[in-house]
Amino acid sequence: MKIPFFKYQGTGNDFVMIDNRINLFDKTNISAIQHLCDRRFGIGSDGLILIENLPDFDFNMVFFNPDGSQSFCGNGSRCAVAFAKFLGIIDNQAYFNSTDGEHEAWVSANGDISLKMHDVKLIEKGDGYYFINTGSPHYIKEETNLKELDVVSEGREIRYNDRFKEEGTNVNFVKYNQESLDIRTYERGVEGETLSCGTGVTAAALSWADKFKLSAGKVDVNAQGGKLSVGFKRNENGFNDIWLIGPAQYVFKGEIEV
Numbered sequence: 658m659k660i661p662f663f664k665y666q667g668t669g670n671d672f673v674m675i676d677n678r679i680n681l682f683d684k685t686n687i688s689a690i691q692h693l694c695d696r697r698f699g700i701g702s703d704g705l706i707l708i709e710n711l712p713d714f715d716f717n718m719v720f721f722n723p724d725g726s727q728s729f730c731g732n733g734s735r736c737a738v739a740f741a742k743f744l745g746i747i748d749n750q751a752y753f754n755s756t757d758g759e760h761e762a763w764v765s766a767n768g769d770i771s772l773k774m775h776d777v778k779l780i781e782k783g784d785g786y787y788f789i790n791t792g793s794p795h796y797i798k799e800e801t802n803l804k805e806l807d808v809v810s811e812g813r814e815i816r817y818n819d820r821f822k823e824e825g826t827n828v829n830f831v832k833y834n835q836e837s838l839d840i841r842t843y844e845r846g847v848e849g850e851t852l853s854c855g856t857g858v859t860a861a862a863l864s865w866a867d868k869f870k871l872s873a874g875k876v877d878v879n880a881q882g883g884k885l886s887v888g889f890k891r892n893e894n895g896f897n898d899i900w901l902i903g904p905a906q907y908v909f910k911g912e913i914e915v
């Protein structure tokens with residue numbers, strides 16, 4: 658059977674998107690998911706996203722990493738909102754469900770997607786690092802020379818160390834500037850560097866706010882694949898009113914045989 662797919666990318670984090678509202682795609686077939694995400698033998702992507710029906714929501718978003726594991730995906734969510742608009746499921750506002758629960762999102766006139774992230778209560782801070790979960794886990798390490806950094810070997814070392822080897826973690830290397838951040842990310846489930854990671858950008862922005870003791874604001878985060886912005890407010894329990902904002906674009910479409 659032929660099933661249409663659509664390729665989207667958000668600041669270089671790219672996804673195979675399938676409209677699965679009539680359940681054409683078997684999401685238990687993990688080897689098929691791995692094959693589709695493979696950059697040599699398949700379409701190639703940082704993940705696969707299914708849009709499905711769910712009562713009381715505009716849609717349910719099911720995300721898989723290329724290795725078949727699942728977690729919440731910030732850039733993937735923004736691409737899912739853009740895809741849902743293309744499919745006519747939404748106009749400029751979305752209320753959808755994903756791995757970490759419900760989310761709202763808005764489509765701006767310039768095409769930017771603003772995604773509301775869940776509140777963050779736990780901010781672990783250590784010597785030269787933060788550990789923050791923004792729907793997926795993120796280790797954030799301050800680095801001054803991002804250009805020269807071997808992100809894959811340094812990221813792998815942390816992702817597979819004694820603390821993280823079971824559950825895994827995404828690893829973000831961050832240069833804190835006064836008015837912005839620069840970031841490179843090693844992504845769990847991709848097991849390599851991606852050009853941007855939405856939940857990682859959000860976690861890094863919150864670490865920046867904590868480091869500079871800001872109570873509210875919006876900060877630009879320069880990822881390899883483009884710029885994202887993160888809005889936040891600080892309360893006595895951590896951070897809330899957290900928004901991940903940036904572009905999400907259609908790239909091409911095709912058909913898969915299953």
Ligand SMILES: N[C@H](CCC[C@H](N)C(=O)O)C(=O)O
Nearest residue numbers: 728730731732793854855856
């Ligand atoms: N690889 C991540 C999930 C995707 C995160 C990233 N693509 C994003 O935009 O948030 C993990 O397994 O925790």
